[in-house]
Each structure stands twice: as C-alpha cells, then as structure tokens.
Amino acid sequence: MPTTVVIGGGITGLSTLYYLQKEIKQNHLDMQLVLLESSETLGGKIRTVSNGEFIMETGADSIVARKPNMAPLLEELGLSDEVVYNSTGISYIYTEDGLKKIPADSVFGIPTDLKSLAESELVSAEGKVEALKDFYTPNETFEKKDSLGLFLETFLGKELVHKQIAPVISGVYSGDLHDLTIASTFPYLLDYKNKYGSIIKGLSENKHIYLGAGNKKFISFKNGVSALVDRLEQVLADAEIYKGSKAESLQKMEDRYVITMENGRQIEADYVVLSGGSRQTQELLQDETLSNHFVQLHTKSMISIYLGFDIPDHQLPNDGTGFISAKESDLLCDACTWTSRKWEHTSRNGRLLLRLFYKSSNPEYDRLVTLSEEELISVALQDITKSLGLNAKPISAEVTKWHNNMPNYHLKHREIVDILERDLKQRFPNVFLAGCSYYGVGIPDCIANGEETANSIMDRLKDRQ
Numbered sequence: 001m002p003t004t005v006v007i008g009g010g011i012t013g014l015s016t017l018y019y020l021q022k023e024i025k026q027n028h029l030d031m032q033l034v035l036l037e038s039s040e041t042l043g044g045k046i047r048t049v050s051n052g053e054f055i056m057e058t059g060a061d062s063i064v065a066r067k068p069n070m071a072p073l074l075e076e077l078g079l080s081d082e083v084v085y086n087s088t089g090i091s092y093i094y095t096e097d098g099l100k101k102i103p104a105d106s107v108f109g110i111p112t113d114l115k116s117l118a119e120s121e122l123v124s125a126e127g128k129v130e131a132l133k134d135f136y137t138p139n140e141t142f143e144k145k146d147s148l149g150l151f152l153e154t155f156l157g158k159e160l161v162h163k164q165i166a167p168v169i170s171g172v173y174s175g176d177l178h179d180l181t182i183a184s185t186f187p188y189l190l191d192y193k194n195k196y197g198s199i200i201k202g203l204s205e206n207k208h209i210y211l212g213a214g215n216k217k218f219i220s221f222k223n224g225v226s227a228l229v230d231r232l233e234q235v236l237a238d239a240e241i242y243k244g245s246k247a248e249s250l251q252k253m254e255d256r257y258v259i260t261m262e263n264g265r266q267i268e269a270d271y272v273v274l275s276g277g278s279r280q281t282q283e284l285l286q287d288e289t290l291s292n293h294f295v296q297l298h299t300k301s302m303i304s305i306y307l308g309f310d311i312p313d314h315q316l317p318n319d320g321t322g323f324i325s326a327k328e329s330d331l332l333c334d335a336c337t338w339t340s341r342k343w344e345h346t347s348r349n350g351r352l353l354l355r356l357f358y359k360s361s362n363p364e365y366d367r368l369v370t371l372s373e374e375e376l377i378s379v380a381l382q383d384i385t386k387s388l389g390l391n392a393k394p395i396s397a398e399v400t401k402w403h404n405n406m407p408n409y410h411l412k413h414r415e416i417v418d419i420l421e422r423d424l425k426q427r428f429p430n431v432f433l434a435g436c437s438y439y440g441v442g443i444p445d446c447i448a449n450g451e452e453t454a455n456s457i458m459d460r461l462k463d464r465q
Contacts, residue, residue, distance in 0.1 A: 001030045002464070004457055005259055005269040007247045007284070008276035009037030010044025011443055012435040014232040015450025016273050017239050023458045024238070031461065033239035034267060036259070038246035038276075042233055045405070045436075046443070048224030051396045054353050055224050055346040056306045058400040060443055061337070061355075062086065062218035062225065066209060067444030069451070070219070077231045082223070084345050085216040092323035093122060093167050094331060094387050099323055102168065107210045108186070109168035110156070112203040120164060127159030134200050139193045147411060148185050149177030155199055167324045171335050173441070175300065175361065175408045184409035222345055228443075250284050252428065271430045271457050275450075277405045278437040287427060293420045297437065298408040301360035301401070303368060305380045306339070306353065308396035313340040313352040316388065323387065332368070333383045334359045353396075356380045360406075373399045407437050432456065 004020060006013045017033055024031050041047070045059035063070060065085070074080050092099040102109055105116035117128055134155040142151050148169070152161045166177050173180055182190050192202020203210065210217070221227035233241065246262040250272065259267045274281045282294035322337040333356040340347035340354075347353045358368050358376075368376065377397050384390050417438045424431060432453050439449045 001032055002270040002461060003032040003034060003268065004271040004273065005034045005036065005257075005267055006273040006275060007036050007259070008044070008274065008280075008435065009035055009039075009042040009241070009243070010275060010435065010446070011046055011229065011232075012446040012450045012453075013037075013044075013273065013275035014042065014229065014236070015447040016275065016434060016453045017236050017450075018232055019451045019454035020457060021236060021238050023454060027458075027462075029458075029461065033236075034269070035236075035239055035241045036245045036247050036261065036267075037241070037243050038262075038280075040244045042241075042243065043226055043229040045402070046225050046229050047400075048226035049398055050224075051306075051308070051398060053348040053351065054306070054308045054340075054396050055343075056339075056353070056355070056398045057220075057225055058304055058306075058398060059402070060225060061339075061343070062220050063228075063443045065217055065219045067442070067448075069448050070444050073447060077228075077235065079221065079227065079231055082221045082227055083219050084222055084343070086218045086220075086342050087321065087344060088216060089319040089321040089341060090317075091168075091321055092317075093164070093326055094323045094329050094336075095122070095163075095326045096328055096330070099317065099320075099387070102164065102324075105207075105211065106164075107203055108172070109165035110152075110189075110203060111160075111200055112207050112211065113200065117160075117200070120160075122164045123160050127157055127163070130157030131160045131200075133157065135198045138197065139190070142182070142190060142193075144183035144187050144190055145181055145411075145414065147178050148180045148182050151182055151190065152177065152199075155193065163326070167326055170361070171324045171357075173409065175298075175410070179408075179410045181409065181411050181414065184413055220343060220345070225443075247284055249286065250428075250431070255429075257428075257431070271432070271460070272428075273432045273434050273453055273457075275434040275453075276437075277435075278407075279404065281433070281437075285428070289423055289427065290420065293416055293423065296412065296416045298410050298413075299404045299437075300406040300408045301365070301369065301403045302406055303358040303365075303376065304398075304400045304402070305356045305358070305376055306396070306398040307356070307377070307380060307384070307394040308347070309352040309354075309390070309392045310395045311352050311390075311392055312350055313338065313347065314350075315352065315390070316341060331383045331386055332362070332364050332379055333357060334362055336383070336387065354384065356383060369401065369403075373397075407441055409441075430460065 100121045103116040111117040196202040321342040335357045337355040
C-alpha cells in the first residue's frame with residue numbers, strides 16, 4: 001500500500017491530509033496517511049490561547065470571509081454554526097496628529113469611489129488631485145510580475161500610497177510595497193486597471209465583493225481559530241498523526257523515500273509533502289542545488305502582545321476596531337487591534353482586550369526582540385498611553401515571538417518558487433512543496449494549496465495504479 005507522509009502540521013498540511021482522505025474514500029483507493037509535526041500541538045501559525053475571560057489568537061486571528069473555498073469546507077466539517085463575524089467599525093491610522101480615519105469605502109486603503117477619496121483625512125487636496133490621474137492614465141507597461149508599490153504610485157500618486165495605502169498593505173504583508181509583486185498580493189488590481197481603465201473604477205464596479213455583507217470581511221469561531229485545527233484533527237481518523245516528532249532527514253531509496261525522525265525512527269514513503277517553513281525544509285533536504293534557491297526566499301519576524309484590562313471596552317473611540325501606525329508616528333508598535341471591540345467573543349465580560357504588533361521591518365525591532373516579556377509589556381503600555389490615553393495596568397497578558405517564519409513575497413519570489421518546483425521534481429520526484437512559504441499567506445490560500453497538493457498526489461496515484 002502506498003504511503004504519503006506530510007511533514008508539518010499547520011493548516012496546509014492538515015488540509016492536504018483532509019482532501020487526500022476524502023479522495024481515497026470516494027474512489028475506494030488504498031493509501032497510508034502519516035503526519036509528522038515537530039511541536040506538541042498542531043496548527044502552525046494558528047494558536048488560540050484562553051486566558052481567564054479572554055480568548056487570544058497568538059498567530060492568525062481570522063479567515064477572509066469572501067474566499068469561495070471556505071463555506072463548503074466549514075459545512076463539511078460541521079463548523080458553520082460555530083462561525084462568528086468581525087464587528088464592523090472604523091479603522092484608523094495613527095499619525096503625528098493622532099488617530100485619523102481610514103475611509104470606510106476603501107479596500108486596503110484604496111478608495112473605491114470619488115467620495116471615499118474626497119473624504120480622506122490622511123491625504124491633502126493636492127494628493128487627492130494627483131490620484132485622479134488613475135482615471136485618465138492608461139496602463140501600457142505594467143505586468144503582474146512588477147512592483148506593487150510602483151504600480152500604485154504611478155496611477156494613484158505617491159501621497160495617497162504613502163499616507164493611506166502603504167500602512168494598510170504593509171500591515172498585512174510585512175514588507176515594503178516596492179518589494180512586493182502585483183501577482184503575489186493583488187493581481188486583480190491590474191485586471192481592473194486593464195479592464196476598466198481605472199483601479200478605483202474597477203473596485204467600485206466590484207464593491208459588493210469587498211464591502212458587502214455589512215462590511216463583515218472576516219470570520220472566526222466561538223472558541224477561536226484553533227477550532228478549525230481541532231476539527232480537522234478529529235476528522236482525520238484514517239491518518240497517523242505524530243506530534244513532537246521532528247523529521248531530521250529525507251533520503252531517496254530507489255523510487256521511495258526514507259524519513260528519519262529525531263528519535264531515530266524511520267518511515268518509508270512514496271509521496272512526501274513538505275509543508276513546514278522554507279528554512280526547515282532546506283535543512284531537511286540537505287541539497288546544495290536546492291539550498292541555493294531556498295536562501296533567496298525571504299522571511300520576516302513579529303512580536304505579538306495581548307493586554308487585557310479591567311475596564312469596559314466602550315472607553316475606546318466610538319466604532320473603532322484598531323489602528324495602524326504611520327512611519328512618522330511616535331509609537332514603537334506597527335499596529336494595534338482593539339480585539340474586544342472587533343471580536344466580541346474574545347472578551348466574555350466586555351472588558352478591554354488589545355493586541356499590539358511589532359514587526360521586523362520596524363527600525364526598533366532588533367532591540368525589542370532582546371527584551372524580556374515584562375519589558376515588552378512595558379513598551380506596549382507606553383504605546384497605549386500615547387495613542388489611546390489609557391494608563392491602566394493589565395490583568396492579563398500574552399507575548400508571542402514569531403521569529404523568521406513570516407513569509408515575505410519579494411519581487412523575485414514567484415520566479416524562485418518556480419525554479420524550486422522544477423529542480424525539486426528532478427531531484428526528488430513525488431516530493432511536494434506546500435504552505436505559505438511559497439503559495440499564499442491567508443488561511444483560505446493555505447487550504448486551497450493543500451487541496452491542490454492532494455489532487456496532484458491522487459493524479460499520480462491513479463496513474464500508478
């Protein structure tokens with residue numbers, strides 16, 4: 001009986017196993033399924049922590065609601081009744097002049113109509129006039145492999161991009177817009193520019209996709225995002241799941257592979273899915289040719305700090321759900337989510353829960369990462385005092401450091417992944433790369449990648465049988 005071993009128990013690895021198990025049952029096929037996860041828990045960057053009355057997501061805090069692959073999966077898993085949506089409200093950018101609203105009718109800070117552009121508090125009159133060139137300047141050169149930052153500045157102007165769009169997008173992708181490609185971030189913006197002649201007009205024509213459903217763009221679960229991981233683990237009845245089992249090496253043996261674990265145990269496999277981080281995969285393969293490609297993939301780091309307070313969350317500005325810090329601000333944090341306001345289920349008694357982010361793109365990061373948890377909490381409290389005027393002591397705190405495992409899709413990312421796929425296929429047939437290090441950072445993207453990987457394995461299995 002053929003064996004598939006998935007290395008890495010994050011959402012991509014779990015999804016790969018789920019769709020493999022589903023296909024095997026539906027087609028009455030035989031295959032042994034094995035998952036190896038180095039840590040004692042599954043989920044990767046999804047980890048929910050319950051701390052007293054608070055629910056804290058130390059990694060990913062939500063799932064994009066509009067992705068078409070999510071609703072069918074949640075229905076199959078019996079999680080539809082557990083879904084909760086984000087509360088709608090105003091998002092801010094914290095500037096040297098305090099909190100400024102991001103226009104409600106915008107997508108990642110990009111206006112979806114002239115009214116949204118005109119009402120912006122972040123851009124000057126001159127900057128708004130400059131943005132109008134989007135309506136009359138045709139795209140003659142840009143392709144999806146090009147820089148997102150240069151593309152947006154060319155048609156929307158530098159001021160709008162710098163003051164309103166860049167803080168929002170950089171907050172999601174942890175990188176400078178000029179180092180990100182259109183293809184790896186927002187390929188549809190180029191499609192809109194080419195089809196409608198204007199980025200703004202394209203977003204306006206498709207506003208229902210991004211601003212529909214009462215602006216409830218994200219979903220979670222009553223007991224946190226880890227509910228998705230827990231349910232996948234429950235339904236993977238046909239898979240052997242080994243936690244705390246780090247894969248140390250992978251060696252080719254004729255037409256199969258031998259995976260040696262940290263404890264010395266060995267498993268033979270016909271198909272191997274490498275869904276861990278790129279650095280771990282590089283160490284596992286120990287292949288000089290592939291290593292030359294792996295080292296060109298970039299990663300970022302982040303510190304996440306949750307603080308819960310014994311004060312009601314309505315003391316915050318009305319309708320607000322958080323802010324992003326402008327580069328010129330006096331704060332050290334890159335962003336702050338008012339979690340108890342955005343996600344009501346995270347605070348059972350309606351008390352204030354905040355989450356602050358400190359990213360490796362921050363000039364102060366190298367110093368911050370050396371600080372103790374107590375020192376980092378003190379830094380976070382200073383940022384809260386400056387931005388929100390609160391001087392309370394927290395009753396709950398959770399500090400998490402994500403070190404060198406946040407993918408950063410620079411301009412050559414797609415090209416490097418294509419070369420990696422080509423050389424991996426030649427040197428390690430039936431070994432697959434998977435996960436956010438290569439194919440998309442959001443949970444729905446990782447799940448879709450897991451399904452695609454499962455389908456590729458099934459195609460090869462059917463050909464073989």
